[in-house]
Amino acid sequence: MAYSSGPLNEELQCSICLDVFTDPVTTPCGHNFCRSCLNKCWTNTETCFCSVCEEQFSRRPDLEINTTLREVVQQFQDKLKLEKSEVFCDFCDEREHKAVKSCLTCQSSYCESHLEPHLRVPRLKKHTLINAVENLEDYLCQKHERPLELFCRDDQTCVCLSCTEGDHRSHNTVPIEEESQQKKIQLFQTQTDMQQMIQKRMKKIQEIQHSVELRKRNTEKSSSVDLFTDLIRSIER
Known part of the structure; x- marks a missing residue:
């Protein structure tokens, strides 16, 4: 399912399926893909490479789920659902x-x-x-049938006031609004960090591409000089 275009959406988009990441993994060169997309690309192939920068890997990398990115994707999708409902x-x-x-x-x-x-x-x-x-x-407590007004940070779950008098008596609980605001701050920081990381990666890719192009030109120039030299020598003979 494709989502509306936008800067954040593009950053959370797999370059293979062109959709929002599903179980995102990160390659050794720093690019992110859906795990299933990458596995399909690397099936029945002897050479594993990144489809973004085309870097080749001597052996198939062991890919771990990028949990931070997966959480950002989930919150992004939840936000879209709220906006559309x-x-x-x-x-x-x-x-x-x-x-x-x-x-x-x-x-x-x-x-x-x-x-x-x-x-x-x-x-x-x-x-x-x-x-x-x-x-x-x-949004009601199934046990006490009271509003879920608090968030238990120890158990990472929403609770009602009656819960804090029982199973969550000694736990660290805060108003849901406070926890929601904290999550928004964390999400914003994560998004900012990701944007900076992506910008650095893009700059690095551009530098590599420029270096490759410069090397290619020098090689062609050197080949031309060698060819001219051989031609001169053959004439002198």
């Missing part, structure tokens, strides 16, 4: 208006107009609001 207000006639917020307490989604009481009425202001989402039941 449409959540409508549960209280508009014929659900004609898109929802801006969902209430985990009420288990309903609201447009700006129907959300107003939640911003004004003291009792409703205590409810837990999140950006509009589908399948609100997924």
Whole structure:
């Protein structure tokens, strides 16, 4: 499934299948590919090489999944799914208006107009609001049937307030909004690091290509000089 074009999308795109990476692996020369794509390219061949810079490897490299890149791809795909999904207000006639917020307490989604009481009425202001989402039941604790408002960093899972009084009593828990913001910062830093790495690799490739082209020209020039010299010698004889 191809995704809309864009700078980030291109950086997360396998140059073989031209789609977003699936189980990305990194070759010794620093380029990334889908593991399955690379395996297909290297099947029944004696020479393994990079399809980007054409560097050849003396033996077939042992490729490990690039877990950092895989996580970035997953978050990128999740973001696209959120952008493409449409959540409508549960209280508009014929659900004609898109929802801006969902209430985990009420288990309903609201447009700006129907959300107003939640911003004004003291009792409703205590409810837990999140950006509009589908399948609100997924945001309820299956054990306590309370909103999943917290994130347990020890177990890397969302929990409700009742969970913190039981199995997660001594665990490090933070509000989901805080964890979400932290993940966004980490994702941005990872993306920045990847962009810088890609730029360095591209610069290196350009330098190699320039060096190869220069060597080729020198070789051709040398061959021409040798040919001319041989010609002169044959005439002198």
